[in-house]
Amino acid sequence: MSTATSSQTSASQPETTMTDFAPATVHAPGRIARIWNVARLHLVDLRTYVGIPWIIVGTAFVITLIISVIITYSTGSDPNSPTALVGQRYSWAVLAPQWYLIVVAVQAIGMTFPFALGFSVTRRDFYLGTSLLFVMISAFNAVAFMLLTQIEKLTNGWGIGAHMFNALWFGVDGWWVDLLTFFSMQMFIFFLGASVATIYMRWRMPGMLVFWVSLAVLILGAAALITFTSSWTAVIAWFTAQGIAGFFSWLFIPTLFAATCGYLTLRKATPKN
Incomplete structure (x- = not known):
């Protein structure tokens, strides 16, 4: 009787095999996901x-406002008058963060590349992910500065005739020109630093x-050629x-050239201590 009962119980239970305990298949992230992770x-x-x-932009902005107030007070002119405005348009404060960002581009390769390789990130994915970062930061800064x-x-220099952003060639043409110039300049700085x-x-x-040495020879050669001709x-x-x-x-064009050279060079690069 017990034998029959045992047989019925065995028949009512599904057969268990080793495949039931096999782990679920883990799919590796796709190319886009890997680039985004970088x-x-x-x-x-x-x-x-x-x-x-x-922080650099904010510091330069505060200094610009102080200088504008000093100029207006010392000249005794209306802050919105052409006399108070014209000289400040030659302020280079708007370019203050660019000198730091070229260092950031160098660090993005020099410091993060060895770390990323430790996570089995390929050189191609690392460079594409870093390039994506450069595009995002450039676009964000371009929109913000524009x-x-x-x-x-619109505020005539924040009401005191200051020129921090509306200076040099910025603000001369339409807003889309400011957007283009900020973006292209930022991209050039990033990829130049990365390629170096x-x-x-x-x-x-x-x-x-x-x-x-090659860059110096190229610049001097071009200057000499233009001069002699x-x-x-x-x-x-x-x-x-x-x-x-x-x-x-x-x-x-030089931005694309620098980006291409940087990619081809990084494919053979080996981090060293």
């Missing part, structure tokens, strides 16, 4: 990419020496004819 890896420290640059430029114009960092990662000091007038006329938007649009 960008997120950089943004773990927001101070480097957002915090410190905007809006601040327009606000500064990849040269150091690949060839160390000998590579840096060759790079800087008496072409400075034609060169200046060509740049003038491009306008602000045209000139900064051409800047995308």
